[in-house]
Amino acid sequence: RQHDSHTPHRASIQVVAHRGASEDAPEHTLAAYMKAIEDGADALECDVRLTADGHLVCVHDRRVNRTSNGRGAVSALELSALSALDFGSWKDSEESPDWGDPSFTSVLTLERLLELVADAGRRVELAIETKHPTRWAGQVEERLLHLLKRFGLAEAPPRGETSPVRIMSFSARSLHRVAAAAPDIPTVYLMQFLSPRLRDGRLPAGARIAGPGMRIVRNHPGYIDRLHAAGHQVHVWTVNEPEDVELCASLGVEAIITNRPKQVLHQLGRL
Ligand code: G3P
């Protein structure tokens, strides 16, 4: 199934800002997510980890070393210690010497991100990824679902509408836990490689949507058809190059996860 470049499908592809507008602003900060909302992204992607004192924060790496002026594992630091760190300066450049109010580049709790989305003034969806959840034996999912419930985001959407939040993971076990505890929240199974047991297009139990990496899409374009034939939507990451956006559009994927939401929206004819 090929979609030509003028099909209405292009305009309906959801554009998801990966770690916020992370090409332009420091990933996983308010600065990056505010920019993504301003740029017109349909959804925001974030990774979540538990701090030593049980708060969910948006940080990709196990350690804070790459994206802050601190050192150490997120899981070994309390939220108060993380809050003293600067998650913006590593991204400073001549064009962007600072990121505004210091709170825009302090550690971002998932709770603060949910508030930002609630106050966006338009529908902005959230794609939340659980990182290394096996280590915590269910605590990441438990706290995540508790928080989503508080924001009224874990219940079934009204008839004819879709959920504004979904949970993604490379861990099938994590998705299985989510599906069992909150069956109305869509789950996305992330795949870095196409293992033989997945080639027929079926996903592990508890996974609703397929999340193949761009490398899989380039090397196995026919796989997208098999996923669609098996009834799964396809959300591809991380799609930054114009030719990859074109390939995804021609294959009819439902969502493109990108560090450059503005450029992708423009390429898809949305801006
Ligand atoms: O959106 C999925 C993608 O973010 C998975 O890879 O390493 O960027 O979390 P990673």
Ligand code: CA
């Ligand atoms: Ca991620």
